[in-house]
Amino acid sequence: MLSKKVKARIFFLALSIISAVIIIFAILKSLEENVVYFLSPTEIYNKANISFNKKIRVGGLVKMNSIKKNETSINFIITDLKKEIIVSYRGLVPNLFSEGKGVVAEGKLKDKKYFVADKILSKHDENYMPPEVNRALKKNNN
Amino acid sequence: MFKKIFPNKILSLTNTKINILVALLIIIVTIGLVYSLLISPRDYIQGDSVRIMYVHVPSSFIALGCFGFIGVASICNLIFKIKLMSLLTKSLAPIGCIFSLISIVTGSFWGKPTWGVWWVWDARLTSMAILFLFYIAYILTWKFIDNFEKANKISSLIGIIGLFNLPVIKYSVDWWNTLHQSSSITLTSAPKIHFSMLVPLIIMFFGMIIYSLIIFLMKYKTEVMKFKLSKKKNYK
Numbered sequence: 054m055l056s057k058k059v060k061a062r063i064f065f066l067a068l069s070i071i072s073a074v075i076i077i078f079a080i081l082k083s084l085e086e087n088v089v090y091f092l093s094p095t096e097i098y099n100k101a102n103i104s105f106n107k108k109i110r111v112g113g114l115v116k117m118n119s120i121k122k123n124e125t126s127i128n129f130i131i132t133d134l135k136k137e138i139i140v141s142y143r144g145l146v147p148n149l150f151s152e153g154k155g156v157v158a159e160g161k162l163k164d165k166k167y168f169v170a171d172k173i174l175s176k177h178d179e180n181y182m183p184p185e186v187n188r189a190l191k192k193n194n195n
Numbered sequence: 196m197f198k199k200i201f202p203n204k205i206l207s208l209t210n211t212k213i214n215i216l217v218a219l220l221i222i223i224v225t226i227g228l229v230y231s232l233l234i235s236p237r238d239y240i241q242g243d244s245v246r247i248m249y250v251h252v253p254s255s256f257i258a259l260g261c262f263g264f265i266g267v268a269s270i271c272n273l274i275f276k277i278k279l280m281s282l283l284t285k286s287l288a289p290i291g292c293i294f295s296l297i298s299i300v301t302g303s304f305w306g307k308p309t310w311g312v313w314w315v316w317d318a319r320l321t322s323m324a325i326l327f328l329f330y331i332a333y334i335l336t337w338k339f340i341d342n343f344e345k346a347n348k349i350s351s352l353i354g355i356i357g358l359f360n361l362p363v364i365k366y367s368v369d370w371w372n373t374l375h376q377s378s379s380i381t382l383t384s385a386p387k388i389h390f391s392m393l394v395p396l397i398i399m400f401f402g403m404i405i406y407s408l409i410i411f412l413m414k415y416k417t418e419v420m421k422f423k424l425s426k427k428k429n430y431k
């Protein structure tokens with residue numbers, strides 16, 4: 054069987070591992086605001102004291118038929134299918150930026166419904182498929 | 196096969212056996228590369244940059260797997276003081292290190308055309324970078340601490356601390372909002388990768404596993420030989 058020394062080491066290691074898990078959990082929990090890369094429109098809506106001067110990121114889907122381009126700027130709506138935020142942006146958008154797809158906008162809130170972005174990132178989801186399959190799926194949905 | 200892992204048996208690993216594995220590696224990787232770069236279809240949004248995934252995903256998996264083994268072996272090592280464990284983990288570390296670097300670099304190459312940036316500090320990318328740093332720290336303790344016992348203890352501690360990072364990497368995309376997409380292949384549901392893209396991914400995965408195995412066996416043999424030599428020297 055296990056010797057006394059080995060048992061002591063197991064006990065010591067188990068104890069330190071358990072305490073480490075608790076400590077790490079506590080750290081991550083308290084840092085949650087920094088760990089989260091972006092907020093959804095609902096989270097912004099629900100947040101009581103949100104800063105309008107600090108840079109934040111808003112993420113969600115680009116609402117269908119919401120992209121409006123004019124000469125200098127582009128406006129669109131980010132939705133999480135519950136709440137929406139209007140985003141205004143000047144500059145180049147990534148190639149994959151399109152309606153119905155994921156997006157993360159970095160910038161400042163004017164108010165809880167209006168966001169001025171200075172950087173747009175497109176987010177890709179976990180679905181991978183050839184174009185023909187996508188077309189077939191769309192056909193079936195319509 | 197498994198018995199060969201023990202220090203005295205690994206020395207019987209000849210070049211012929213390695214060459215058989217290398218031949219197998221070349222065959223699988225050739226099939227995998229032709230399939231993933233030429234035969235498999237483009238993605239409906241990403242276009243051709245989806246092909247980066249066939250290298251990126253297996254590398255990340257191996258990087259995580261190697262550290263998982265290092266962590267568990269480090270626990271056994273500290274409790275039962277088995278020298279074999281430290282030789283095993285020592286040989287695995289460079290493999291995991293290089294694959295975590297490959298994962299980060301290929302991920303960057305994919306991120307630029309897809310997201311629009313090379314790098315962001317979201318939870319998945321940051322925790323992966325931390326894993327890479329853990330590998331570096333682990334390797335450096337063996338490089339710079341000459342005393343075997345001391346290096347063994349410190350590197351085992353690094354291995355155990357780094358073990359906590361693994362679930363954070365794996366579940367970061369589920370726990371928090373990240374720019375990185377969540378897993379396409381999970382144990383519980385059907386893969387969200389189309390079959391024509393899943394097959395080359397699996398072939399590439401096996402190719403990289405075999406590559407890691409070859410490097411591991413060669414490195415492990417060297418480590419065992421080095422260990423035996425240093426023991427002889429100490430007796431004199």
